[in-house]
Amino acid sequence: MKFGTIAVGDASGSILAHSVRLRGGVLRKGRTLDNDDLQTLVLAGINSVTVAQLESGDIDENTAALKIAEALNATDMPASGGRTGRANLRSSTSGIVLIDEEIIHRINAVDEAITLSTLPPYAPIKKGEVAATVKIITFGVAVTTVGQCVSIIQAGLPPVRIAPFKPAKVGFIQTLLPGLKDSLLEKATRSMSARLANMGLDISIETHCDHSELEISKSLKSLTAESCNIALVLGASAIVDRRDVVPSAVVHAGGSIEHLGLPVDPGNLMLYAKIGTMRILGLPGSARSIRPHGFDWVLQRLVAGLDVTENDLTRMGVGGLLKEMPGRPVSREQDDEYWPPEVDFPKIGAVLLAAGQSRRMGPENKMTVEIDGKPMVEHSVRALIESTAVPVVVVLGHEPEEVEKALSGMDVTFVLNPNYAKGLSTSLRVGLAALPTDCTGAVVSLGDMPSVTKSDINSLIEAFDPVSGHSICVPTHDGKRGNPVLWARRYFDDMSSVEGDVGARHLIGENADQVCEVATSNSGILIDLDTPDAVAKHTRKQ
Numbered sequence: 001m002k003f004g005t006i007a008v009g010d011a012s013g014s015i016l017a018h019s020v021r022l023r024g025g026v027l028r029k030g031r032t033l034d035n036d037d038l039q040t041l042v043l044a045g046i047n048s049v050t051v052a053q054l055e056s057g058d059i060d061e062n063t064a065a066l067k068i069a070e071a072l073n074a075t076d077m078p079a080s081g082g083r084t085g086r087a088n089l090r091s092s093t094s095g096i097v098l099i100d101e102e103i104i105h106r107i108n109a110v111d112e113a114i115t116l117s118t119l120p121p122y123a124p125i126k127k128g129e130v131a132a133t134v135k136i137i138t139f140g141v142a143v144t145t146v147g148q149c150v151s152i153i154q155a156g157l158p159p160v161r162i163a164p165f166k167p168a169k170v171g172f173i174q175t176l177l178p179g180l181k182d183s184l185l186e187k188a189t190r191s192m193s194a195r196l197a198n199m200g201l202d203i204s205i206e207t208h209c210d211h212s213e214l215e216i217s218k219s220l221k222s223l224t225a226e227s228c229n230i231a232l233v234l235g236a237s238a239i240v241d242r243r244d245v246v247p248s249a250v251v252h253a254g255g256s257i258e259h260l261g262l263p264v265d266p267g268n269l270m271l272y273a274k275i276g277t278m279r280i281l282g283l284p285g286s287a288r289s290i291r292p293h294g295f296d297w298v299l300q301r302l303v304a305g306l307d308v309t310e311n312d313l314t315r316m317g318v319g320g321l322l323k324e325m326p327g328r329p330v331s332r333e334q335d336d337e338y339w340p341p342e343v344d345f346p347k348i349g350a351v352l353l354a355a356g357q358s359r360r361m362g363p364e365n366k367m368t369v370e371i372d373g374k375p376m377v378e379h380s381v382r383a384l385i386e387s388t389a390v391p392v393v394v395v396l397g398h399e400p401e402e403v404e405k406a407l408s409g410m411d412v413t414f415v416l417n418p419n420y421a422k423g424l425s426t427s428l429r430v431g432l433a434a435l436p437t438d439c440t441g442a443v444v445s446l447g448d449m450p451s452v453t454k455s456d457i458n459s460l461i462e463a464f465d466p467v468s469g470h471s472i473c474v475p476t477h478d479g480k481r482g483n484p485v486l487w488a489r490r491y492f493d494d495m496s497s498v499e500g501d502v503g504a505r506h507l508i509g510e511n512a513d514q515v516c517e518v519a520t521s522n523s524g525i526l527i528d529l530d531t532p533d534a535v536a537k538h539t540r541k542q
Helices: 036-045 061-072 101-108 141-153 182-197 213-227 243-252 294-303 308-314 332-338 376-385 400-406 424-433 454-463 491-494 505-510 532-541
Strands: 001-009 021-024 025-026 048-053 059-060 079-083 088-089 095-099 116-118 130-135 138-144 160-164 170-176 206-211 230-234 256-260 271-274 279-284 346-355 392-396 411-418 442-445 472-477 483-489 515-519
Touching: 021 036, 025 036, 048 141, 048 294, 059 061, 059 483, 061 079, 061 088, 061 116, 061 130, 061 138, 061 141, 088 256, 101 116, 101 141, 101 243, 101 515, 116 141, 130 491, 138 346, 170 213, 206 213, 206 308, 213 243, 213 271, 213 279, 230 294, 243 256, 243 271, 243 332, 256 308, 279 294, 346 424, 376 392, 376 400, 376 442, 376 454, 392 400, 392 424, 411 424, 424 442, 424 491, 442 454, 442 491, 454 472, 454 483, 454 515, 472 505, 483 491
Parallel strands: 170 206, 170 230, 230 279, 346 392, 346 442, 392 411, 472 515
Antiparallel strands: 001 048, 021 025, 059 138, 079 088, 088 130, 095 160, 116 130, 256 271, 271 279, 442 483, 472 483
């Protein structure tokens, strides 16, 4: 192939290398110039153009790309395209991509003009998505070069192919310990259902049982009797040893342990086992989140009908760091103090500040003002109770008996702030001190914000990830920051040292790199009802 700048009069049949803008439009690069084009260029005062000219034995970029893509064509992955030097392989089914990396490397080494790009090995793919693309860099390439690529491809199995997801019966066991909230169980069910739905599956059987060897063993035997192909066991406590509760239950049920641990984060504490032909994945608590997780990789391969060996598991470490690891204002060792390594999901408490004197509301205690037939503070507390935050600590001060009466029968811990008259900071200090030491963070909420919902709070908790730099989670609506705010334990000391009638907002500015903004459609995160006019306006909107 020839390439260079030539006179317009000699350019008929040549391929335009760079677009040429004209008063009446554009002659785009890649266009094969005809006599009309040449006349247009001359009339525009253009005397020369940069072109490519194919020689004997050359084929154009589009034909070359399509020939290589068609050679790659597998049963579930037809070739298409052949425009702008590019052809794609799109999957006609959902599954995971199988790649022969060595063959791809050999093809890309044939000639610098030919490139073949693929998804990563074992990547999930949906019907219609591109698994691989062939791009020819130059406007033409030698037929023999294309033939060399085709020969490499045809020497063995297709180097890019799809292992389609297959029907499978999946059982899901969640174990229970005292203090584990129903909302966490519900969250895990939602995320597991969403994962399976991506593979065209659903949870066939779900059971809850005590976190004991005997009860888990019974549940596993039940799933085996129901001919489940895969059993997912989400323990209320992490698996830290082959002799721990879940692995022992597998053995008690007649199964065997194949591997404990996975070099993927999150997902390190995964158990891989089996009972007969039923594969068992013992999951850490981090699997409650819908975020990418190490067990996804194993589950996807199993559903695609692939055998997963211990060697396969140990080779997942390259690319297995799924968590982002940006710089943090404290060291990893300090993080471990606030979030111990044995804790596989964050325990988030809640502090509701309801101690103020409500001076702007007049003689009435704003906490007990009725909103939609219920005390204002009840709305705020109910959102916390129905969220995944536990425990919920309510700080009392002004007229504590009235506020406590308004929340009678609700699952909260009351603490009294005798210094409430000295300002908000004193209530914050008392509330944080009342949280259990195993809380990795706390949602700090205000009693006069009745329109905050459990979804707003759960969204903050799901975004919380100190290791990834999300140690302060703030809700936003239309770009404006509101309340409540979720704080990692590392900030508790600084929050407790604040003085006066102020909160800890200044710490957000001081730790801007740790702030995760969580958008919500609920404007209620911006609205506090601290005056009669505010209450009246809120009531009119209902």
